[in-house]
Amino acid sequence: MDFTVVTLFPELVQAFLDHGMIGRAIQKGLITGRTIQIREFATDRHHTVDDRPYGGGCGMIMKPEPLADAMALAKKDRPEARVILMTPQGEPFHQQMALDLAGSDTDLIFLCGRYEGIDERIITRFVDQEISVGDYVMTGGELASMVIMDTVSRLIPGVLGKEGSFRSDSFMDHRLEHAQYTRPEEFSGDRVPDVLLSGDHGRIRKWRARSSLARTFIRRPDLLTDHPPDPEEKKLLAQWHKNLEALLPRN
Numbered sequence: 001m002d003f004t005v006v007t008l009f010p011e012l013v014q015a016f017l018d019h020g021m022i023g024r025a026i027q028k029g030l031i032t033g034r035t036i037q038i039r040e041f042a043t044d045r046h047h048t049v050d051d052r053p054y055g056g057g058c059g060m061i062m063k064p065e066p067l068a069d070a071m072a073l074a075k076k077d078r079p080e081a082r083v084i085l086m087t088p089q090g091e092p093f094h095q096q097m098a099l100d101l102a103g104s105d106t107d108l109i110f111l112c113g114r115y116e117g118i119d120e121r122i123i124t125r126f127v128d129q130e131i132s133v134g135d136y137v138m139t140g141g142e143l144a145s146m147v148i149m150d151t152v153s154r155l156i157p158g159v160l161g162k163e164g165s166f167r168s169d170s171f172m173d174h175r176l177e178h179a180q181y182t183r184p185e186e187f188s189g190d191r192v193p194d195v196l197l198s199g200d201h202g203r204i205r206k207w208r209a210r211s212s213l214a215r216t217f218i219r220r221p222d223l224l225t226d227h228p229p230d231p232e233e234k235k236l237l238a239q240w241h242k243n244l245e246a247l248l249p250r251n
Contacts, residue, residue, distance in 0.1 A: 002107040003033040003149050004074045007142055008114050010035035016146045025159045041069035050115050059116030067122045074109045081107035083128045086141030090130030102155035112141030174227035176220055178211035
């Protein structure tokens with residue numbers, strides 16, 4: 001899969017592409033990444049890429065001409081690539097969307113806006129999908145595009161060190177991931193749960209399922225509403241409810 005980021009700050013994105021998991025995946029040839037500097041397509045001597053909005057208002061809008069030329073270059077060698085605009089007005093990003101993008105084998109072009117946004121004519125002409133990484137406003141789309149690239153890349157076979165290790169991640173089964181521990185067995189008086197030291201993989205799987213369900217119930221109960229508990233989870237929840245009732249004072 002190839003990632004292209006159309007941006008006013010290629011250095012910011014390039015640092016991301018050069019390091020960590022993404023950098024190693026690029027070195028292995030599992031993914032490729034490049035940036036396109038929008039300002040290079042400005043035609044005046046000041047390399048102007050923004051102007052005042054028609055109709056008045058605060059801030060500046062990114063001009064269509066440099067953006068159109070930058071997008072034409074991005075699409076030249078990858079005409080079938082999917083163009084994604086990072087914007088708070090887009091569809092909220094989630095794990096299933098990442099799975100869909102990773103499984104499509106379609107190259108991705110990220111259009112990163114700045115200032116108050118980009119000329120609407122660029123959106124209607126080039127953009128296939130608008131994505132938001134949260135209900136908040138950032139100064140530009142670069143960081144948001146990195147979130148998408150990171151999330152999608154780790155789902156591509158071979159990118160993670162252990163094949164399929166992402167399958168136990170939070171949200172893969174609409175539950176949060178279970179608690180994790182490593183050496184030493186005791187830290188500041190807190191011990192690793194004995195079951196994790198038992199070597200009994202059946203008990204460990206059950207413990208992890210309970211830990212995952214408990215975290216989801218406490219931190220993200222909306223996931224249980226959207227994706228109802230299975231029979232085993234219902235038994236656990238019923239038992240926890242019974243135990244809590246026993247602790248409550250009786251009138």
